[in-house]
Ligand code: C2E
Ligand code: MG
């Protein structure tokens with residue numbers, strides 16, 4: 281139709297598509313380049329134990345820079361990596377780097393006990409995943425008790441029976457397991473009790489308004505109650521204010537993660553952060 285109406289229309293309808301396609305190609309080449317040259321960086325965001333104020337653990341978050349040194353957002357490159365299969369080499373680099381950084385941290389006073397690594401949907405379809413992880417941990421000389429894996433509801437709900445088997449393989453290895461972004465996906469509570477999980481992370485979406493939205497507060501209260509009934513510890517994600525922390529403490533949430541306590545940071549910055557926390561508590 282556009283063609284019949286004349287050349288300008290033709291261009292009008294096609295130009296935005298081309299631009300998106302080009303942007304995607306540029307992004308893909310940047311990401312490929314970073315992976316090939318092992319320039320994927322890993323930042324770490326501390327989690328705080330509410331009862332003590334101590335760093336309980338850290339979460340590894342992948343970082344890739346463009347040619348100007350600016351960070352590309354994971355919300356852009358993670359989906360692209362999922363689509364193209366680049367997520368497999370990216371994840372291996374993140375896991376190995378996290379093991380190496382964690383080994384250094386464990387030597388420090390006040391070190392976090394574990395580092396959490398996000399698993400992707402595509403990794404979760406590989407039946408060799410547990411074996412692969414076991415091999416990497418052995419090569420990097422990292423004890424599984426210092427490693428936690430975060431998976432999302434979507435990953436487990438598409439084929440729950442298979443997911444349970446996958447998670448059992450991982451849990452048997454001695455790693456910790458957390459259900460990430462809880463509340464944003466489709467979850468069946470009846471299945472939740474069959475997953476060999478240790479921790480539930482309540483998504484930021486539910487935390488954002490708890491200081492003024494009674495319904496969100498009630499929702500978070502029930503999620504925490506349900507998690508505790510299932511023997512799970514709870515992390516609240518995306519905590520940005522003291523007032524949110526105070527409510528979460530009252531609701532018996534065990535841990536918080538969010539800008540209020542700390543933003544994601546480089547391994548070097550984290551070492552300083554740990555030292556400062558140690559000073560504050562000694
Ligand atoms: P996620 O696993 O839920 O990680 C939490 C995200 O929330 C991180 O974004 C973190 O920087 C951000 N965040 C934490 N606290 C706050 C806060 O108080 N306020 C706000 N506004 N944001 C906060 P990031 O690093 O951009 O990562 C986004 C997502 O990308 C992650 O969500 C995760 O799903 C994915 N991702 C990141 N690194 C990896 C990776 O190595 N592998 C895989 N498979 N996925 C990854
Ligand atoms: Mg996560």
Ligand code: MG
Pocket residue numbers: 460461481483517
């Ligand atoms: Mg999350």
Ligand code: MG
Pocket residue numbers: 461483484517
């Ligand atoms: Mg989230």
